[in-house]
């Protein structure tokens with residue numbers, strides 16, 4: 001989609017404040033027409049709570065929720081519109097299809113409730129199912145559908161009410177790896193055609209990166225980072241995001257090209273910066289040597305911790321002044337023979353390190 005301008009009015013404009021016991025979700029959220037936003041975060045971050053609040057299943061403690069200019073939640077004015085009166089379509093993680101209804105009647109259910117005649121609702125449902133490639137499966141009950149087909153029925157059902165806001169809760173989590181790949185591509189096509197706002201809740205970074213225009217990362221009920229896929233994957237701002245995108249991340253103090261990271265470790269970086277910075281580099285950029293290498297910059301002594309297989313390589317966790325993951329090719333591993341507890345020297349080339357200020361996101 002064309003990126004929305006900063007000034008255009010978002011279709012979804014919300015500030016979700018929800019209390020669940022000791023946990024508080026405090027999440028500003030704006031999604032424009034045609035935009036797909038992924039809400040990404042670790043277990044317990046508050047993703048499901050946000051989704052339930054948007055659907056109207058969870059009352060807000062404070063804040064507001066506006067869809068296409070209409071207010072649906074304003075606790076300070078005691079305003080709360082119940083789920084069934086919201087222009088919201090939801091694809092639940094396990095789809096929640098009605099087992100006793102055919103695919104067609106599952107999809108026709110929403111339009112019927114919105115007042116369409118039985119015939120009009122079934123016509124719309126048939127059209128929706130055809131759009132997701134299920135024209136031949138209209139009469140099938142959910143138990144006779146494959147996982148991928150059930151997912152598409154659930155999507156057709158959510159879209160059949162022509163929602164202003166489409167909510168997807170881990171939409172591919174229930175599928176096996178192969179079906180996931182095909183269904184992800186299919187879902188991407190369907191979302192591109194959806195004129196409303198879409199919010200995708202997931203803890204799978206691949207789903208978020210493939211399906212979303214923008215990512216909002218939450219940890220412990222708060223937004224920790226937001227941006228497009230490139231920003232998130234190249235400039236992580238928390239350990240969680242760095243792990244998600246497979247980068248080593250450290251904070252340090254920059255003085256030109258030199259960044260002081262920890263006691264005794266300073267890294268030379270390509271970027272010329274001053275003040276507090278993040279430095280990020282991939283495990284594949286870390287070379288390991290049995291003794292001190294000749295390179296003058298960016299070497300430090302480290303201790304081999306855990307060793308795991310990582311694709312064709314070995315992933316080594318290094319302890320010492322910097323906790324860093326390093327990937328060793330089979331050839332490099334054969335030369336080094338890493339064993340836990342072994343002392344090695346780590347080296348990263350300045351050109352492989354990205355440095356950026358901690359201040360703005």
Ligand SMILES: Nc1ncnc2c1ncn2[C@@H]1O[C@H](COP(=O)(O)OP(=O)(O)OP(=O)(O)O)[C@@H](O)[C@H]1O
Pocket residue numbers: 020021022023041042043044045046047048049050203
């Ligand atoms: N019924 C409840 N009562 C009290 N606290 C709850 C309840 N349900 C969830 N919580 C708390 O709310 C917080 C957010 O949970 P939530 O399910 O929204 O996270 P999530 O990001 O969706 O996690 P997951 O990826 O594991 O589904 C958690 O700390 C959890 O302990």
